[in-house]
Amino acid sequence: MDFEVIIIGSDANAYYMARCAHEAYNRKVKLISVKPMSFTNHSSIIDATYDNKLWNQKDFPKIMNDYVKNIDAKKIVCIATNETYARFLVANKNKLDKRIVFNYVDLDFIDTLMMKDKFYETYGNSGLLPKTIIYNLNDKLNIDFDFPVIIKPSNVITFNHIDFKGKKKIYKLNSMKEVNETINYFKNSDYNDTLIIQEYIPGDDSSLFDSVVYCNTKSKCEFISFAQIGLQEHTENMVGNAACLINGYNTNGYNEKTVLEFKNFMEKIKFKGLAELDIKYDYRDKKYKILEINARQGRCSYYVSAAGYNLVKCVVDDLVYNKTNEFKIVKENIGLTYVPKGIIKKYVKNEKFKKEILKLYRKKKVVYPLLYKKDMPFKRILFLIRKHFRYYKDYKNGYWKS
Numbered sequence: 001m002d003f004e005v006i007i008i009g010s011d012a013n014a015y016y017m018a019r020c021a022h023e024a025y026n027r028k029v030k031l032i033s034v035k036p037m038s039f040t041n042h043s044s045i046i047d048a049t050y051d052n053k054l055w056n057q058k059d060f061p062k063i064m065n066d067y068v069k070n071i072d073a074k075k076i077v078c079i080a081t082n083e084t085y086a087r088f089l090v091a092n093k094n095k096l097d098k099r100i101v102f103n104y105v106d107l108d109f110i111d112t113l114m115m116k117d118k119f120y121e122t123y124g125n126s127g128l129l130p131k132t133i134i135y136n137l138n139d140k141l142n143i144d145f146d147f148p149v150i151i152k153p154s155n156v157i158t159f160n161h162i163d164f165k166g167k168k169k170i171y172k173l174n175s176m177k178e179v180n181e182t183i184n185y186f187k188n189s190d191y192n193d194t195l196i197i198q199e200y201i202p203g204d205d206s207s208l209f210d211s212v213v214y215c216n217t218k219s220k221c222e223f224i225s226f227a228q229i230g231l232q233e234h235t236e237n238m239v240g241n242a243a244c245l246i247n248g249y250n251t252n253g254y255n256e257k258t259v260l261e262f263k264n265f266m267e268k269i270k271f272k273g274l275a276e277l278d279i280k281y282d283y284r285d286k287k288y289k290i291l292e293i294n295a296r297q298g299r300c301s302y303y304v305s306a307a308g309y310n311l312v313k314c315v316v317d318d319l320v321y322n323k324t325n326e327f328k329i330v331k332e333n334i335g336l337t338y339v340p341k342g343i344i345k346k347y348v349k350n351e352k353f354k355k356e357i358l359k360l361y362r363k364k365k366v367v368y369p370l371l372y373k374k375d376m377p378f379k380r381i382l383f384l385i386r387k388h389f390r391y392y393k394d395y396k397n398g399y400w401k402s
Contacts, residue, residue: 003320004073005312006030008089009081010037010048012338016302016369017079018046020312023305032067038387039370042379055161060088061095068097075320078102079312083114084157086296101319103217103273104295113295116196117154128265128290130282131199137187141179141197148174148200151182155193164189172200201280201289205232206251206350209288210242211262211277212301212330214311216318219270223314225304225330226250226259230353231344235394242300244337244344244357247307247330251352252281258288259329274311276301302369303336335366339391347395 005021007014010033018029022045031040031048034055040046049067053059068076076099080086089096090107104110112122117134124132131145134154143149151171153159166185173179179197186195201207208229214222227247234243248254262277276298278291297311305311307330317323335357337344348354360366371384 001073003075003077003316004030004071005077005079005316006032006068007046007079007081008054008085009033010035010040010050011081011299012039012370013081013297013299013301015039015043015046016305017081017297017312018043019369019372019375020302020305020310022372022374024310024313024316030071032064038383042377042383043375044377044380045372045375055084057088057091061092064092064100065095065097068100074099076100077312077316077319079315080104080296083110083295084160086110087114087157103315103319105270105272109271110295113293114156115154116152116156116292117194119292120196123269123290126265126290128261128288130201130280130289130291133197135183135195135197137183137192137195141183143176143179143197145199148172149179150196150198150200151179152196152198153186153191153193154196155191158191158193162190164191198291201282203281203283204349206230206348206353207281207283208232208242209250209279209281210245210298210300211259211279212297212304212311213263213266213271213275213277214309214314215266215271215273215275216324217272218324219267219272220324221263221267221327222318222325223304223309223328223330224259224263224266225307225309226254226262227303227336228353230348230350230357231339233338233394234347242298242336243339244335244348245300245303246353246357246360247303247332247334247336249333249353249356251350251356256329262288262290263327263329271295274301274315300336300338300369303334303367304330306336306367307332307334333360333365335360337366337368338370339395340388343391343395 007018021029028047031046051063089102090104112118120132171182210227212225227245228250229242229245231243233241274297276294
């Protein structure tokens with residue numbers, strides 16, 4: 001066999017990437033992770049292996065080498081579904097089986113994206129980022145922009161490995177009192193790195209945009225998407241993730257020049273691999289600003305595959321067959337949702353966006369990444385039904401308000 005694909009992780013991202021692999025090659029997909037998660041559990045298209053030591057960088061190479069030694073393939077294409085696994089692959093490149101291949105930037109580069117303080121220090125002069133303070137927990141704080149403000153940890157790896165009172169993925173705060181309370185949560189925890197304090201760009205969820213990029217091993221961009229988000233997740237641990245979006249659509253007017261600016265930026269910094277850009281439109285100066293860049297596909301990136309650019313196939317073509325694809329802007333109008341239509345009708349504030357995505361429903365051009373007709377065993381159907389109805393409770397009691 002020329003190649004095998006291995007998905008590393010077991011979350012929603014891992015499921016739809018396994019789905020991409022199955023759609024492209026019509027064979028069961030190998031997956032390795034620390035533990036089972038409901039997103040990938042009970043799947044008939046996934047052959048899963050779990051090892052609780054995989055989350056440890058020192059143990060990672062041995063576990064991976066033991067895992068692949070009986071795989072009969074000339075190349076083994078590894079696709080990480082979170083920052084930690086991407087970093088583990090890069091950091092252990094020389095210790096891994098020589099057949100294992102992946103397309104990620106080097107360790108120093110990946111840290112400029114993963115470590116949010118380095119991200120803003122490195123790319124702050126690009127003109128594409130919001131006003132930001134990198135705050136040391138022991139320093140005196142002086143915020144020179146208006147409330148509300150956003151606070152988030154700069155070191156997502158450390159943050160993901162600890163729990164503490166008041167822990168949230170992102171904090172939106174309206175006063176210095178709330179800022180000080182939040183900082184104290186971090187001071188009283190095992191978190192010992194810097195925080196990102198950032199201006200809050202006003203606007204409802206439809207001010208948010210998602211862009212997925214693939215830059216090949218030569219750092220040439222092969223495709224870029226640009227999708228407007230109509231609704232994000234509103235629970236504490238999921239805020240920042242898109243709940244529904246439309247690719248190739250923008251209620252402010254779809255502008256290819258804007259899309260090409262982001263494409264050119266990614267090539268200028270010599271990025272490699274899949275990336276997701278979290279972007280927000282600032283109506284005050286009519287500019288699109290990058291909130292962060294994930295050095296891997298995002299939780300909602302499946303819409304690119306639905307538009308004809310299979311995310312796994314593009315990596316395999318590059319790493320296995322040395323195939324270079326001509327650059328394209330992915331423009332097809334495809335809707336993607338994790339939430340039921342009833343949630344969209346009730347909670348999407350932008351009426352133009354709502355009208356457009358409901359039109360796409362009628363055209364059968366809305367995809368649900370977790371719902372795959374070729375993967376519907378009974379226990380998985382039960383999981384999807386429960387998740388469907390749980391969203392009504394999540395939004396009724398939602399933490400995040402635009």
